[in-house]
Amino acid sequence: MNENDAISLIKHGDINGLEWLVITYQIRALRIAYLITRDIPLAEDIVQEAFVHVYEIIDQFDDRRPFAPWFMRSVVNSALKKVHNQARQIPFETKVNGNELEILLGNKVNSPEDQAESSEFQRIIWDAMGKLTPRQRAVIVQRYFLEMSEKEMSSELGSPAGTVKWLLNSARSKLRTLLGSERNNL
Amino acid sequence: MMTDETLRQALWQTVVNDIPEDRDLWPGIKANVRLKRNPIGHPKLKLSLTFVIVLISLIVVATVAYAWYRIMIDPGLQNAENKGLVVDYNQTSEPTVFAAVPTQLAQASGPSKTQNGITVTLNWAYADENRLALQMAVEGFKLPEGAQIGDYICKLYVSNNQGVSIGSIDPADVQVLKDKPGQPIILTYVSTQHIDASRHDHLDLSMDLTIGPCGPRWNYGEVYIPDQKTQTPTPPPLIGNYHFNVTVPVYKGLTLTSNQTLISDGVTVRLETITFSPSFTSLHICFDASGDQKFNFAEWYPQVSIQAGDKQAMNLNTYMGVTVGDTESCDDMGIPVPIDPKLEPIRVIVQKINAGPSEPWIFTLEVKP
Numbered sequence: 001m002n003e004n005d006a007i008s009l010i011k012h013g014d015i016n017g018l019e020w021l022v023i024t025y026q027i028r029a030l031r032i033a034y035l036i037t038r039d040i041p042l043a044e045d046i047v048q049e050a051f052v053h054v055y056e057i058i059d060q061f062d063d064r065r066p067f068a069p070w071f072m073r074s075v076v077n078s079a080l081k082k083v084h085n086q087a088r089q090i091p092f093e094t095k096v097n098g099n100e101l102e103i104l105l106g107n108k109v110n111s112p113e114d115q116a117e118s119s120e121f122q123r124i125i126w127d128a129m130g131k132l133t134p135r136q137r138a139v140i141v142q143r144y145f146l147e148m149s150e151k152e153m154s155s156e157l158g159s160p161a162g163t164v165k166w167l168l169n170s171a172r173s174k175l176r177t178l179l180g181s182e183r184n185n186l
Numbered sequence: 187m188m189t190d191e192t193l194r195q196a197l198w199q200t201v202v203n204d205i206p207e208d209r210d211l212w213p214g215i216k217a218n219v220r221l222k223r224n225p226i227g228h229p230k231l232k233l234s235l236t237f238v239i240v241l242i243s244l245i246v247v248a249t250v251a252y253a254w255y256r257i258m259i260d261p262g263l264q265n266a267e268n269k270g271l272v273v274d275y276n277q278t279s280e281p282t283v284f285a286a287v288p289t290q291l292a293q294a295s296g297p298s299k300t301q302n303g304i305t306v307t308l309n310w311a312y313a314d315e316n317r318l319a320l321q322m323a324v325e326g327f328k329l330p331e332g333a334q335i336g337d338y339i340c341k342l343y344v345s346n347n348q349g350v351s352i353g354s355i356d357p358a359d360v361q362v363l364k365d366k367p368g369q370p371i372i373l374t375y376v377s378t379q380h381i382d383a384s385r386h387d388h389l390d391l392s393m394d395l396t397i398g399p400c401g402p403r404w405n406y407g408e409v410y411i412p413d414q415k416t417q418t419p420t421p422p423p424l425i426g427n428y429h430f431n432v433t434v435p436v437y438k439g440l441t442l443t444s445n446q447t448l449i450s451d452g453v454t455v456r457l458e459t460i461t462f463s464p465s466f467t468s469l470h471i472c473f474d475a476s477g478d479q480k481f482n483f484a485e486w487y488p489q490v491s492i493q494a495g496d497k498q499a500m501n502l503n504t505y506m507g508v509t510v511g512d513t514e515s516c517d518d519m520g521i522p523v524p525i526d527p528k529l530e531p532i533r534v535i536v537q538k539i540n541a542g543p544s545e546p547w548i549f550t551l552e553v554k555p
Contacts, residue, residue, distance in 0.1 A: 015216065015219060018215070018219065019212055019216070022211060022212045022215055023212065026209065026210070026211050026212070027205065027207055027209060030205050030209055030211070031198075031201035031202070031205050034201055034204065034205055035197065035201055040204065040205065043205075044209075044211060044214075047211055048211050048214050048215050048218065051211070051215045052215060052218045052219055055219050121196060122196055122199055122200045122203070125193065125196040125197065125200060126200050129197070140197075141197075144193055144194040144197055145194070145197055145198070147194075175193075
């Protein structure tokens, strides 16, 4: 079965098509929702609801277009909405120790892969992400996790390109500040 | 130097650690889709008194008949049913401890063994060394316009004093019998875990099913777990909490100890045990990568199938638990299908999937009873 087969099955009321989509995309969707919400049960609720919503509105989906970007966009939007509803924003407060980060980046690890796999580095990145607003986290997720261009993000978010650019730059700037190193080129 | 690629990889790795590949949302999604397919109707007929009396009589008679209605959702449970191992309870819940009320949510004509005309019945239950399954019927419940069943029928909370961890369970299957009086909602719950039948030949279960509206994600019973008490206030007003105390026998399975190992690409795979129970087949398998091969469980996601005799191989699609050590990761996984261990040989085939479905890496192990 491929994606088109799965969508066709759903359009004919066959739940096996949805199962294929769930198996194929649930983990990626969960991780995206988790990056924005920082709450695993909430992320699971969001992704479950998103798939059920797919089943309900699949007739509106243009199957000439790829499913994943369309679906992931809905997951990002739902995650943003839920986080705003729950008022779980974490205020922008303390900075991560710059020296600590510099040691991690400059001395202890070499390749990007090694840096990324360092648990301490991951914790610092995670903490820094937590200090962004959900909206800023969403654009970071779209840029780095979904690897969307600014033009695509503009289209997906329904916002002018300038707004998206500003959001992305402000998120990068805040992350850079949080990570405490002027020499880091984000 | 912090690059885009470093940040991207760090983000990825963080969520990979927290959300491993074995998360499976499908059972919950399937149940919710079935609810969408079978919405509860909202009859608006104004009935005459005579007709209501006749209708109530029919409902009472029909209740006796359909309380025995049985839905077995997989081949394993059907096998347990065929063997006569599933225990019928037909047990109505104890009166709700609180019923703050909205009487408009109850159908006036439903059987009225409990408050608000809503009856919750435990139809049947079954347990073996691999899992616990049970079925509830909720009758006489009128869903408010625009609400989903999951908004009102909360997770089933199951506890016991025997050290068997079960907790809260989402329904694995939900069916609304629109053609039956009271439009009963049939909910099948399945909890998959090991239960040592040599220690527990039965389970004494305390079960709570809350008819909500449900809280963010907790059942009434769960707010009394000490470490969750502060963050999960009970959302009033509820229709009520329906409580059951029930004893369920645990059927012993056949466990074969294998401890066979195969090594490939520096990774040792050890099949420790296979447990054959009437409703389920499970295995405990460990992966040791202390050699040259770098081991990352999140990306090293195993797909396992089992083949008995000349029968077709079946993929194990239920994960029961993962134990990750410094150099070894062990999985408990299974399939809700009974397998006859007399069908020699039993083959367990492990495929390596490294961050994608490319280059499958296959082991074949034979286990002879």
